[in-house]
Amino acid sequence: xGAVGVVAVAWPFIDEMNPSAAVLALSSTEVDISPVAVGQxxxxxxxxxxxxxxHRTAKEIAEAKAVNVSDLPDPLARNSxxxxxxxxxxxxxxxxxxxxxxxxxCTHLGCTPTGFxxxxxxxxxxxxxxxxDTAGRIRKGPAPANLQVPPYSFLSDxxxxxx
Amino acid sequence: MSGQSTYTxxxxxxxxIDQRLPLPxxxxxxxxxxxxxxxxxxxxxxGGILTFCLGVQIVTGIVLxxxxxxxxxxxxxxxxxxxxxxxxxxxxRTIHSTGASMFFLAVYIHMFxxxxxxxxxxxxxxxxxxxxxxxxxMMATAFFGYVLPWGQMSFWGxxxxxxxFSSIDQVIPHLGxxxxxxxxxxxxxxxxxxNRFFSLHYLLPFIxxxxxxxxxxxxxxxxxNNPLGIDVKSPQDTVPFHPYYTVxxxxxxxxFVALFALFVFxxxxxxxxxxxxxKANPLVTPPDIVPEWYLLPFYAMLRSIPQKLIGVLVxxxxxxxxxxxxxxxxxRVRSCRFRPLMKQFFWAFAVDCVILGxxxxxxxxxxAFGVPLVWxxxxxxxxxxxxxxxxxxxxxxxxxPKKLPTSIAQSVLGEPAAAPxx
Amino acid sequence: MMRTAFSLGLAMxxxxxxxxxxxxxxxxxxxxxxxxxxxxxDGPFGTYxxxxxxxxxxVYKEVCSACHGLDHIAxxxxxxxxxxxxxxxxAKAIAAGYKIPADPNDKGEIFDDKGTRLTRPGTLADxxxxxxxxxxxARANNDGNLPPDxxxxxxxxxxxxxxxxxxxxxxxxxxxxxxxxxxxxxxxPYFEGWNIGMPPPLTDNAVTYSDGTKAxxxxxxxxxxxxxxxxxxxxxxxxxxxxxxxxxxxxVLSGLLFFSYRKVWADLH
Numbered sequence: 001x002g003a004v005g006v007v008a009v010a011w012p013f014i015d016e017m018n019p020s021a022a023v024l025a026l027s028s029t030e031v032d033i034s035p036v037a038v039g040q041x042x043x044x045x046x047x048x049x050x051x052x053x054x055h056r057t058a059k060e061i062a063e064a065k066a067v068n069v070s071d072l073p074d075p076l077a078r079n080s081x082x083x084x085x086x087x088x089x090x091x092x093x094x095x096x097x098x099x100x101x102x103x104x105x106c107t108h109l110g111c112t113p114t115g116f117x118x119x120x121x122x123x124x125x126x127x128x129x130x131x132x133d134t135a136g137r138i139r140k141g142p143a144p145a146n147l148q149v150p151p152y153s154f155l156s157d158x159x160x161x162x163x
Numbered sequence: 164m165s166g167q168s169t170y171t172x173x174x175x176x177x178x179x180i181d182q183r184l185p186l187p188x189x190x191x192x193x194x195x196x197x198x199x200x201x202x203x204x205x206x207x208x209x210g211g212i213l214t215f216c217l218g219v220q221i222v223t224g225i226v227l228x229x230x231x232x233x234x235x236x237x238x239x240x241x242x243x244x245x246x247x248x249x250x251x252x253x254x255x256r257t258i259h260s261t262g263a264s265m266f267f268l269a270v271y272i273h274m275f276x277x278x279x280x281x282x283x284x285x286x287x288x289x290x291x292x293x294x295x296x297x298x299x300x301m302m303a304t305a306f307f308g309y310v311l312p313w314g315q316m317s318f319w320g321x322x323x324x325x326x327x328f329s330s331i332d333q334v335i336p337h338l339g340x341x342x343x344x345x346x347x348x349x350x351x352x353x354x355x356x357x358n359r360f361f362s363l364h365y366l367l368p369f370i371x372x373x374x375x376x377x378x379x380x381x382x383x384x385x386x387x388n389n390p391l392g393i394d395v396k397s398p399q400d401t402v403p404f405h406p407y408y409t410v411x412x413x414x415x416x417x418x419f420v421a422l423f424a425l426f427v428f429x430x431x432x433x434x435x436x437x438x439x440x441x442k443a444n445p446l447v448t449p450p451d452i453v454p455e456w457y458l459l460p461f462y463a464m465l466r467s468i469p470q471k472l473i474g475v476l477v478x479x480x481x482x483x484x485x486x487x488x489x490x491x492x493x494x495r496v497r498s499c500r501f502r503p504l505m506k507q508f509f510w511a512f513a514v515d516c517v518i519l520g521x522x523x524x525x526x527x528x529x530x531a532f533g534v535p536l537v538w539x540x541x542x543x544x545x546x547x548x549x550x551x552x553x554x555x556x557x558x559x560x561x562x563x564p565k566k567l568p569t570s571i572a573q574s575v576l577g578e579p580a581a582a583p584x585x
Numbered sequence: 586m587m588r589t590a591f592s593l594g595l596a597m598x599x600x601x602x603x604x605x606x607x608x609x610x611x612x613x614x615x616x617x618x619x620x621x622x623x624x625x626x627d628g629p630f631g632t633y634x635x636x637x638x639x640x641x642x643x644v645y646k647e648v649c650s651a652c653h654g655l656d657h658i659a660x661x662x663x664x665x666x667x668x669x670x671x672x673x674x675x676a677k678a679i680a681a682g683y684k685i686p687a688d689p690n691d692k693g694e695i696f697d698d699k700g701t702r703l704t705r706p707g708t709l710a711d712x713x714x715x716x717x718x719x720x721x722x723a724r725a726n727n728d729g730n731l732p733p734d735x736x737x738x739x740x741x742x743x744x745x746x747x748x749x750x751x752x753x754x755x756x757x758x759x760x761x762x763x764x765x766x767x768x769x770x771x772x773x774p775y776f777e778g779w780n781i782g783m784p785p786p787l788t789d790n791a792v793t794y795s796d797g798t799k800a801x802x803x804x805x806x807x808x809x810x811x812x813x814x815x816x817x818x819x820x821x822x823x824x825x826x827x828x829x830x831x832x833x834x835x836x837v838l839s840g841l842l843f844f845s846y847r848k849v850w851a852d853l854h
Contacts, residue, residue: 050446247819414839424835438741
């Protein structure tokens with residue numbers, strides 16, 4: 001009885017620190033992807049983080065698909081739209097192969113990697129040298145995980161809703 | 164030494180107050196007649212200096228809080244307004260930011276004094292542990308405080324350190340992310356985070372003040388240790404705190420304040436980072452993210468471990484280790500003055516901390532004389548843990564200490580050519 | 586200062602490792618150390634040269650303000666003690682020369698019939714207006730580069746005023762063999778990576794100084810660096826003055842306390 005009382009009193013004090021309604025309302029963003037040409041990337045803001053919207057070339061898609069998942073330092077898809085155990089195949093990193101939507105936060109210490117740099121043509125994080133491939137998967141460097149794929153869906157061919 | 168109070172009120176007013184609230188008695192017993200070893204040296208003045216620093220930070224902090232705005236869009240500009248428009252705002256802000264560095268300079272000297280003279284040994288273990296708690300609270304306060312100006316280093320330092328909690332995901336999936344979201348109040352460091360850091364930054368110093376009270380209360384049970392590490396045996400070993408140590412502390416405090424003033428007025432940005440004069444930008448990461456100097460050794464230890472979760476555990480472990488020091492050291496002799504072997508490892512430890520600090524200040528791929536600093540940091544971390552967990556237990560058992568003097572009085576007054584207690 | 590010391594150590598370390606670890610073709614594009622130049626405000630007794638401040642302000646106004654804002658400086662700062670030495674009347678006149686977006690008129694309008702934003706002359710209370718409405722406009726007008734605000738630039742860069750001076754005078758060198766300047770950027774070895782987005786801003790006689798001083802690039806650079814140092818730290822002179830008094834007081838007090846300490850302890854032996 002006492003424990004129930006304590007938890008009941010404590011919970012509001014703990015929950016008030018969780019994201020407020022105002023923050024949650026901003027947690028969803030719609031992005032018009034039509035201005036992004038093939039071979040280009042734009043960075044938009046989503047939940048305070050940079051979001052990479054990359055329009056991949058056929059070459060980049062082919063390179064990503066050719067990689068063996070067992071060669072990857074992180075074998076998991078890190079895709080919020082899929083179960084946690086999904087493997088990091090290129091197909092599990094996006095809905096449409098030419099559109100790569102990734103959270104632009106290096107999984108090492110949170111810096112923003114630079115696109116089209118590094119040995120794998122994907123991203124290079126200048127902070128500590130992590131290198132990601134054209135599917136945003138970690139290949140070299142201290143980052144422990146692939147770049148996160150956020151929860152998103154295509155509202156139309158030219159518009160996505162993230163979060 | 165706690166015992167019967169010898170206080171007799173001198174004036175009618177004192178008697179009236181003392182009968183209702185024994186504060187005059189407390190002041191008398193702890194700061195006037197309190198028997199203090201007669202051989203305390205300069206390193207024993209830093210406790211008083213620390214109390215002064217806490218007072219300065221609280222007073223300047225409250226003044227700054229009258230002008231500071233804890234909102235992500237306005238924080239940086241409000242600090243610039245303090246520096247430019249508020250009367251003597253530049254002075255308040257500079258004293259507060261420099262004061263934080265002086266506070267940590269003093270606390271490190273205070274802690275190293277404790278390690279050298281064995282002040283953590285029985286019966287003073289709890290004073291030491293309470294001191295570790297004060298130190299951790301200081302680190303938290305400084306961390307929150309540094310975020311408030313909302314510069315690039317404020318923002319990115321907050322991002323890096325709070326993101327460490329997400330490493331818990333490797334042990335319990337989703338728990339780490341849930342904790343970081345709860346800490347941030349958002350999905351990234353932002354306005355919600357800034358506001359709560361301000362609230363906590365205002366709160367913690369008062370908690371520190373309370374814990375300092377416990378620290379002093381615990382100290383007054385056995386009384387001060389001293390550079391010889393031997394117990395007080397008779398009244399000849401001590402002098403009343405006032406006037407001997409009030410005047411000595413006042414002198415050294417004045418010297419400390421002079422050094423403090425040198426930085427405040429002639430090198431106000433010495434301890435700072437130029438990147439923090441740029442407004443926080445969540446989309447642009449600075450080339451090197453570094454905390455303030457006093458957190459650098461721990462930053463170096465964290466970065467030296469490639470695995471994120473292990474790095475966090477090493478960081479936490481380095482602080483938790485300090486709690487066990489009273490039991491890790493097996494020596495029967497307190498003071499390193501009489502421990503020729505331990506003394507050398509102590510100084511090596513001090514140098515190790517400086518080296519770790521240097522490693523923490525440089526970028527992760529930096530090297531010195533051809534050696535990558537990350538390897539230097541790893542060796543430094545190894546020595547840090549080895550000093551406490553291996554050397555302290557072993558040296559105490561195998562070392563032959565020097566002969567201890569029979570008493571403090573004999574050591575101070577015995578030889579005719581004895582130098583006055585420094 | 587600490588960072589400079591550590592950076593020197595790092596530079597030594599890098600120089601030691603570079604031949605061993607980097608391939609022969611890769612150039613080390615670390616920025617050059619800042620140029621050695623004297624400023625009147627250097628050192629514990631340095632002050633701002635008022636004539637240099639006013640000339641530097643002229644350079645800012647006529648050259649830099651086309652792209653760079655000075656967000657934290659208000660017009661009333663121009664007649665403050667320890668600064669440019671303008672009178673209040675002069676500062677008011679400078680302010681009045683600027684157009685500030687006006688508050689809504691009695692009809693609640695902020696645009697005129699043609700859709701242009703209504704403006705009013707500046708007053709002492711106003712801050713220097715930004716050349717661009719927002720970051721996107723700034724980038725669009727500068728090939729995607731964002732010209733940083735200059736009100737804190739001297740404190741926000743390692744090397745301070747020396748760095749600013751080195752950058753604006755560092756454009757005349759030719760890139761070394763093997764280094765290709767990125768398209769749309771300019772070669773400046775005092776900038777990290779050697780590619781800077783800003784075109785060379787200063788030329789000889791880019792301004793005509795009202796006090797008749799010869800306006801060489803070096804002079805303009807020196808003056809604008811002095812002005813920007815003031816913009817970052819307008820309280821410097823007051824700080825050093827108060828500091829001198831405080832330190833003299835503290836040294837005397839320390840001396841007195843030392844003698845008290847010795848006296849109190851003397852009777853113990």
